[in-house]
Structure formats: structure tokens, C-alpha cells
Amino acid sequence: MALLDGKVAIITGAGRGIGREEALLMARQGAKVVVNDLGGHFDGTGQSRSPAEEVVKEIRNAGGEAVANYESVADFKAAKRIMECALDNFGKLNIVVNNAGILRDRMIFNMSEEDFDAVIAVHLKGSFNMARHASAYWREQHKNGNLLNGRIINTSSDSGLLGNAGQVNYGAAKAALAAMAIILDRELYRYGVTCNAVAPLARTRMTVEATPAIGAAMGEVKPNQLDPHSPAHVAPVVCWLASDDAKDVHGEVFRAGIGTVWLMKGWHSVAKVQQRGAIWDPVALGARLKEELAKGLTKKESMAEVMAEGATESR
Ligand SMILES: NC(=O)c1ccc[n+]([C@@H]2O[C@H](COP(=O)([O-])OP(=O)(O)OC[C@H]3O[C@@H](n4cnc5c(N)ncnc54)[C@H](O)[C@@H]3O)[C@@H](O)[C@H]2O)c1
Numbered sequence: 001m002a003l004l005d006g007k008v009a010i011i012t013g014a015g016r017g018i019g020r021e022e023a024l025l026m027a028r029q030g031a032k033v034v035v036n037d038l039g040g041h042f043d044g045t046g047q048s049r050s051p052a053e054e055v056v057k058e059i060r061n062a063g064g065e066a067v068a069n070y071e072s073v074a075d076f077k078a079a080k081r082i083m084e085c086a087l088d089n090f091g092k093l094n095i096v097v098n099n100a101g102i103l104r105d106r107m108i109f110n111m112s113e114e115d116f117d118a119v120i121a122v123h124l125k126g127s128f129n130m131a132r133h134a135s136a137y138w139r140e141q142h143k144n145g146n147l148l149n150g151r152i153i154n155t156s157s158d159s160g161l162l163g164n165a166g167q168v169n170y171g172a173a174k175a176a177l178a179a180m181a182i183i184l185d186r187e188l189y190r191y192g193v194t195c196n197a198v199a200p201l202a203r204t205r206m207t208v209e210a211t212p213a214i215g216a217a218m219g220e221v222k223p224n225q226l227d228p229h230s231p232a233h234v235a236p237v238v239c240w241l242a243s244d245d246a247k248d249v250h251g252e253v254f255r256a257g258i259g260t261v262w263l264m265k266g267w268h269s270v271a272k273v274q275q276r277g278a279i280w281d282p283v284a285l286g287a288r289l290k291e292e293l294a295k296g297l298t299k300k301e302s303m304a305e306v307m308a309e310g311a312t313e314s315r
Helices: 017-028 050-061 076-090 113-143 158-163 168-191 212-217 235-241 282-296 303-313
Strands: 008-012 032-036 066-069 095-098 151-155 194-200 253-257 260-264
Touching: 008 017, 008 076, 008 113, 017 032, 017 050, 017 095, 017 235, 032 050, 032 076, 050 066, 066 076, 076 113, 095 113, 113 151, 113 168, 151 168, 151 235, 158 168, 158 194, 158 253, 158 303, 168 194, 168 253, 194 235, 212 303, 235 253
Parallel strands: 008 032, 008 095, 032 066, 095 151, 151 194, 194 253
Antiparallel strands: 253 260
16 A cells, blocks of 8 residues: 555646656655646746646656646636646545745845746745635535545745745745645644645756756766755655645644755744833843843854755765
């Protein structure tokens, strides 16, 4: 019995990179897969059917079941059609992996309104769109006594969890996707649905072509050696989180890649100063803050440093 036997999964942006690996692995683990991909450039322009078609072909050639879908997750009505694609072809839906993504990096003072909106539309609105339609379907099914153990896995990023200059649009969306996973989990757990977020680290066109500094931190691919930065390293945790076995792991945020899975912890109080019965004087408050809060100040981790870990290990 494979991990995802009998499951139906939608993976958005599954025509390339990380989503492709997730689709291939989930299909190998028994899931029937909707391979959604608009097939555009990394900045979100253009479209092509061939990335999704190729992945469906690969899955079918390996004996799995898959169907292609070319809609944009950014469009609310189109997102509903992505869900209906699963229902029409496979009769139900269990798993949604919100993976589709684009990049339009600029420093804040140079970023156009369009660059901000386009990135938010695909990552944040697109993930909302998919979750909105799937959750209404799961809640309805739950009311009718049909327990589908729904699973949503959002794709976050160190850009949002740690911060990365030049990505105010992308990082804000990715931080929101981690928050969204926690909130959706709190809303949907009662219906048997879990939600988690995964921040990947992988060699894809998004890191090699779109963010050359991150790409360079990974080093070169060594011939005849498993690439430590292969997107295939991200898929296993996503695949497991999608399974029934993972029902008790929910509302969490992970980082995955380089053969490693990190459990991440975000906003939580680490220090406080308090005064009762009077309003703080700002100067006195500042002095106490400098003294007390220094202990809790954040160590600045960077995505490039984490990527470089993999390059060091492979030497
Ligand atoms: N590669 C990394 O190290 C890394 C790090 C952090 C986060 N991520 C995230 O992982 C996800 C996958 O990225 P990747 O690195 O595999 O990049 P990628 O560019 O190889 O793949 C993204 C896919 O999404 C598709 N897509 C874009 N807009 C779409 C839309 N509106 N509707 C449907 N499909 C659409 C693209 O056509 C593409 O095939 C993204 O959400 C990305 O932000 C990647």
C-alpha cells in the first residue's frame, strides 16, 4: 500500500521545478494528480501548455494517473475550474498543494504597482482562491458524512520568513502564506482538514535565472552526483504532509531542501518589559527596552547562507 493510494491531489504550478517533483512523487505514491500549470515565464508573462502536458506524460508513462490543467490560480473563477477538473476526472479532491509562483524582484523604490500586484495575485490570492474553493467543498462533504481528510500545503519562502532585499512583493506574500496556513488550519481542522506551509530551497529557474545571487550560493551541479539542491529533496515532506499519516502535524511551517527538513517557529514572545498603573515615559521605556530586549533580538539568517550550506556539504 502506497502512502497516497486512493487520494486525489491538485498541485498548482506543477509543470516545472518543485511542483513537478511533487506531482511525480505523489503519483508514484498512488495519488491521482491534477497537474496545473499556466506555463509562463518566471515573471508571469506568457503561457504554454507543454510544461503541464510533459509532466502528465511522465506520470502516465510510469503507470500513474494524471490530467493536465492550464488555468491561472490568480483568477478566482479559473481556480474553481481547477478544482472541478479534479472532481470531473477523478470524482473527488483530497489534497491541494499551492505551489504556483512568479518573481518580479525590484527594490521598493523601483517597484511598479503592476509588479507588486502581479506577484501578490499569483502567490497570495492564488493560494486563497484554491483554499476557498476546496474548503467549501470539504465542508459540504463533511456535512454529508463524507470525510475526505483534506490537506492544504502552502508554499512559503525564506524570503518571507527571514526577509530578503529586493522582494518586498514576493516576501510579503510568502510570509502571508505561512500565516494563512496557520489560520486555515485553525478554521478547517474541525472538518478533518489540515494545513501546513513549506518553505523550499531548491535549484530551479526561480533561483538560477531569477535570483542569480541565490543561484550562485548553491555552487555548480557535480556530474554523477545527486544534486544537494535538487527540487526532488522538497517533495517528500510535502507528500507526507498530504497523507493521512500526518493528521497530527498541522498548522506548522517547515523549511525543506538539501536533504533536510526544518521545523520553523515564527512570532512568539521572547522578552517583555512591563509597568502597571502608569503610562510609560518613552525615554524610560527606551532605556528598559535596550537593556531587556537585547537578549531576544533576532539573529539575522539569510537564504543565501542556508543555500550555501548545501554547497559546502557536497564538496
Ligand atoms: N526554488 C526555490 O528555492 C524556492 C524557494 C522558496 C520558495 N519557492 C517557491 O516554490 C514554488 C515553486 O517554485 P520553483 O522554484 O519550482 O519555480 P518554477 O518557476 O520552476 O515553477 C513555478 C511554476 O508555477 C507556474 N505558474 C506561475 N504562475 C502561475 C499561475 N498563475 N497559475 C498556474 N501556474 C503558474 C509556472 O509556469 C511554473 O511552471 C513557488 O511558489 C516559489 O515561490 C521556491
